[in-house]
Amino acid sequence: MEKRATKRNVALVEKCVMSSIGIQCLFNAMPDCRFRLHIFSSENALQKALSKTSFSAVIFSLSAIRKDRRQGLAYLTALEENFPRLRRVVIADDDAEAHLIASLSPSPFDGVVSKSSPLTLLLEGLFSALNGNRRGRENASNLWYHNQSRTLSPTEREILRFMTHGYSMPEIAVQLERNVKTIRAHKFNVMSKLGVNSDAGLLNAADILLLARESGSGQQSAA
Structure with missing residues (x-):
C-alpha cells in the first residue's frame, strides 16, 4: 500500500x-x-x-x-x-x-x-x-540596495525616515537644514517614484524603508 x-x-x-x-x-x-x-x-x-x-x-x-x-x-x-x-x-x-x-x-x-x-x-x-x-x-538584499540607490536619493530616504516618526515638512526642513519648499519638492518626487498619490501611501513606504534600514544595516533611526 x-x-x-x-x-x-x-x-x-x-x-x-x-x-x-x-x-x-x-x-x-x-x-x-x-x-x-x-x-x-x-x-x-x-x-x-x-x-x-x-x-x-x-x-x-x-x-x-x-x-x-x-x-x-x-x-x-x-x-x-x-x-x-x-x-x-x-x-x-x-x-x-x-x-x-x-x-x-x-x-x-x-x-x-x-x-x-x-x-x-x-x-x-x-x-x-x-x-x-x-x-x-544575500542576493535579494544586494539587489534591493542596488535598486534603491538608483531610485531614491539619500535626502529622499532621510525625509521618509523622519516622516515615519511623525515629523512635519517644516520640522524635517529644520532637521536637514533645508528650505521647506525644497523638502516638499523632494516629497513629491518620492511620491512620483514610488507610484503613490497620498500621504498615507507615502507613510506605508516610509515604514517599509525604516524597517529595512533597521534590520539591514543596524543603524539607529531618528528619534
Whole structure:
C-alpha cells in the first residue's frame, strides 16, 4: 500500500475571523493539498507554537491599521533573523500596499499577495509562494540596495525616515537644514517614484524603508 506523503505545516496569522475562514476554505478546496494550515490570531500565539511545531512557512496577513501593520512588518523581520529557513508569505491589505512591499523591502519574502485579488489569483499566489524556489537572502538584499540607490536619493530616504516618526515638512526642513519648499519638492518626487498619490501611501513606504534600514544595516533611526 502506497504511503501518503506527510503534509507540511503552514501557519497563518490573521486577526479577521472571516478572512481566516476564507483562506482555510481555499486550502481545503485545493486537490491533493500538501499543506496543513494552522490559524493564529496574533504574533504571540504563533510564537508559542513555533517552539512546539515545525512549520515550513508562515503566511502573515498585514493589518490596514498602521500601528498594527508596522508591528507585523517588525515581526516578519524578526522571523527572518530567528528562523531563516522558514518561508514567509505576506498578504497585503490591497494591491498598492502589495506593490510597495514587493518593491521596497530588502527582506526576501517568498511571496506578496493582495487581499483585494480575485480568489483564483490569491490562491495561485499563495501556492506559488509555498511551492516555489527560495529566494537567496544575500542576493535579494544586494539587489534591493542596488535598486534603491538608483531610485531614491539619500535626502529622499532621510525625509521618509523622519516622516515615519511623525515629523512635519517644516520640522524635517529644520532637521536637514533645508528650505521647506525644497523638502516638499523632494516629497513629491518620492511620491512620483514610488507610484503613490497620498500621504498615507507615502507613510506605508516610509515604514517599509525604516524597517529595512533597521534590520539591514543596524543603524539607529531618528528619534
